Amino acid sequence: MLEKMFYPEAVAVIGASADPRKLGHVVLKNIVEGGFKGKIYPINPKGGEILGLKVYKSVLEVPDEIDLAVIIVPAKFVPDVMEDLGKKGVKNAVIITGGFREAGNEELEEKVVEIARKYGIRIVGPNCQGINNTHHNFCASWPLITMKGKIAIASQSGTVAAAMAEWSQRDGIGFSTFVSLGNKADVDEVDIINFFSEDENTEVIALYIEGVRDGRKFMEAAKKCKKPIVVLKPGVTERGAKAVQSHTKSMAGRNEVFDAACKQSGVIRAENLEELYDFAKAFAYLKPFKGDRILIVTSSGGSGILAVDVLESNSVKVFEADEEIKSRLKDIVPPHGILDNPIDLTGDATAEMYLEVAKATHDLVDAFLLIFGDPIENAADATAEIVKLGKTVVVAFLGGGDVERREVEKMHSYGIPVFPTPERAAKVLVALRRWSDA
C-alpha cells in the first residue's frame, strides 16, 4: 500500500523555494542532486523556475499524475494543500512542516488527518525530517546521503535517524530507507514494519519510537516480520516519560510492559542510540547463532577481559577452553600467549594466527569474537577467510592506528561489520544470541 510513498515515480514539492536557506529549497535540491529519476514538480504560488525546474502554482495545475507530495509550507496552509492533493488524486504525503500536535495544535493535526481520510491519502509526519530511499535515488530529506545499504531506519526523532544515516555512510555500509516519522499522525511503526518486511532492499528494520499506538497490532506485525527489528524506545524513567509527552505527545507507557512485548514478539531492544546502530549494523550482515560456545580470539588481554565481562553479565557464559581446543592450538598460539578463552595471541599476533586458530577450532564453536587490538596488517583478508568457515564472526578493532582505519574500511567493503570496542562487539554477540532464542 505504501509502495508509492517510498518508491514514487512523480513527486511534488509543495513550498519549494528559490531561497537556498529555506528547507523548501534544500529538500528540492536534495531530490534533484540525489539523482531521482522520476518527475519533479516544485509547487509555489509565486511560480517561475527553481533549479531549472518549472514551478507550478498549485498541484491542480500539474498536467500529469503525482504519486507523492512533500509538504514544507507553514502549518496553517497544510489543510488547504491536503484538499488540493485530494482533488488531484495524490495518495501519499510527507508533511515536513511542524507546528501541529507537538506545539499544542491538536485540532489542526486532526483536521489534516480528517482530510487525508476523506481522500484516502497516507501521511508521513507531520513535524518530520522527510524520507530518503537510497535504492530509489530519492532523498526528500536532509542531509543528502546516497549510499545504498540494507538497514531501514524509521524514527520519531529526525536527528536520531540522521545520525544513524551518517554513521552508516561513514562506515561505508549505507542504509536502504530513512523515514522520519515525526508526530506519527498516520503512518506509524506498524505500517513501517509491514512495509519494510516486504521491501527487497531491506534486511533489518531499526526503529526509534517514543510510543506505540496499538500495542497488540505492533506485536502482531513484529511476530509476522521475518526480518530482525531493532527498537530504541526512550522514556524509561519517569522524568524521561514526561519528556516524551512534550516532544511528540506520545504515550511512553510502562517500560516493563514494552519490554515484555518485545520479548514475546522477537523484537531486539536497544538500550541506547549506540546499540540501535550497532545492532542494526550487525543484523544487516551477521547471522544469529544458537549455542553457547563463543571463542574469543584477541591480541589484547585487557580487551578480551572487557568482552568477557559484558558477555557474562548478560547471561552469556564464556566457556573454558577444553583439552581438545588446547591441543589443537598449542602450536599456533605464541609461547607467551594465553591458551584459554579468551585466546590471547599477544601483541605478536598476526592476521594469519587468527585464521589458523579459527581453522583449527571452528567445528568446536558456535561463534567467534575476533579482537584486533594492535596494528594488524591483513586482518580484513584473514577475517574474510574466517567468515567462509560458516560461523558467526563478530569483530572489534581498536588501537590499530592507520592500519586499523585501512583494515576496517576493507572489512566493511566486504560486508563484515566491525565495532570500535570489545564491549560493543560483545553486546552485539549477546543480541545475536538472544534473537535466535526468540
Added chain:
Amino acid sequence: MHEIIERALKEKRYPTEPECRKMLEDYNIPVLDYRVAKSEEEAVEAAEELGYPVVMKIVSSKGVHKSDIGGVVLDIKSKDELINSFKKLTSLSSEGVLISPMVRGIELFVGAFQDEQFGGVVAFGTGGKFVEVYKDVSYRITPIDKEEALRMIKETKVYRILSGYRDEKPRDIEKIAELLVNLSRLVEENPEIKEIDLNPTFSLPEGVFVADARFIL
C-alpha cells in the same frame, strides 16, 4: 465476564476477598484454605477447623490495602487472641472477616493489570510487603502459554530460590507456570478487572497457594 465481576459492577463496588478467591478457584488457581466468619462463634469454629495459628483479615468491597489500615492480624495462636482480633477487625469493616491458616513459605508476587497500549499483562516475582522495593518482577502480555510462563519465571531472582537454595527444597515450577497460564486466561476473559494483586502467594513444598487476593475494577 464472570458473574462475580458482573454483580460487583452492577453494585458499583469491588469484589470482596472471598469473591476473588471463588473466582480464582473457578479458574483452577489454588488458594489457601479459608473460612468467612460474621460472628465471634463462627470465627472460633473456623479457627478450630483450620487449626491454629491462623491469619485473620477484614472483608471489604472497597478495594483497600488491608494491611495499610491495620486490617490484617497474623499468627493468631489461641482462642483469646482470636476473639480480641475479631473485635478489632469488625470495628474496621462490618462485612465480616476471613480466616486462613498461618503458613510460612517462599513469598511470591503474582499480579495482573490492563495496560492502556497492550491490554492484559501478567506479572510474577518476589512477593511480600517490599515488592516495590525489590522490583524483582517479570511481565508478559496475555495470553501466555506454559512455555512463556516458564521463561517468565526463570527471568526472576526468586527463581533461584524456587530451584532449591540452602534449606529451601526445590519447588514444582510447573505448578507456578500453570497458575500464571490460568491467571492469563482469567485476565483475557475478564478485561473489566483493571488490576489483580495476589500478594503474597506462597510457594510451599506441597504446591503454590494464593494467600491474598485483591481485584480493582
